[in-house]
Amino acid sequence: MAKIEFMVIVLVILAFLLLMMGVGVYLLVKVGKKAAGKAKEAATRLSTHVNAMGTGDAAEVERLRLDLRREVSLTRQAVEQAQRQGWGLGDLPRLLADLEAQAEVHDGQLGMYAQQRRVSPYIDHATLDRLREHQAKLTAMCARIRADLLGDQVHHTASGIADLSSRTDLEIEARRRAPDPLEEIDELYRRSMEERKDRP
Numbered sequence: 001m002a003k004i005e006f007m008v009i010v011l012v013i014l015a016f017l018l019l020m021m022g023v024g025v026y027l028l029v030k031v032g033k034k035a036a037g038k039a040k041e042a043a044t045r046l047s048t049h050v051n052a053m054g055t056g057d058a059a060e061v062e063r064l065r066l067d068l069r070r071e072v073s074l075t076r077q078a079v080e081q082a083q084r085q086g087w088g089l090g091d092l093p094r095l096l097a098d099l100e101a102q103a104e105v106h107d108g109q110l111g112m113y114a115q116q117r118r119v120s121p122y123i124d125h126a127t128l129d130r131l132r133e134h135q136a137k138l139t140a141m142c143a144r145i146r147a148d149l150l151g152d153q154v155h156h157t158a159s160g161i162a163d164l165s166s167r168t169d170l171e172i173e174a175r176r177r178a179p180d181p182l183e184e185i186d187e188l189y190r191r192s193m194e195e196r197k198d199r200p
Helices: 003-051 057-084 092-119 125-175 181-198
Strands: none
Touching: 057 092, 092 125, 092 181
16 A cells, blocks of 8 residues: 555656656747747848948848848837837827838848849849839938937927926026015115215
8 A cells, every 4th residue: 555655656746747847848949949030030130241241232232221220220219219208109100110011021122132133143223223212212211200209309308498497597596585675775874874975
């Protein structure tokens, strides 16, 4: 009987350990997949930077990709900062999401063109020109959004500075000592006495 109880306890402990090992393996696989995804993303960005350092159409297109990513990132940061500060942005966050989606599509097209240009000697100037036009439009939209947000921020700051300045003036005025009427009377009396002495 004692052997059976001992065996049951050992089997329960063994089952528990197997379950814990299964959970551990599952978590390791999940973390590994996430790390592999991040590594692939980093490798893609690194290869884009390396390819952008070259010369020719493919390198130019890679530089366009980097420029577009930077512009979209700066615009996203500006919108997020405005949201954190509680500004009324209207439909701007939705517009930014659409802009980011379009930028992703354009980035994919630029990447495909750069890859084809690196492996093929044939040049498609018409497509490259259209890609440049799209790039210019997307980056101009990003710049316009940031300029508008910066203008709003400067306006908010100016009104805040004006309010702070008027409050400072009021506080300084309130801290000044009020003139004592008796001292003013004494001063007037002294002046009149001095004026009488000065007269012949």
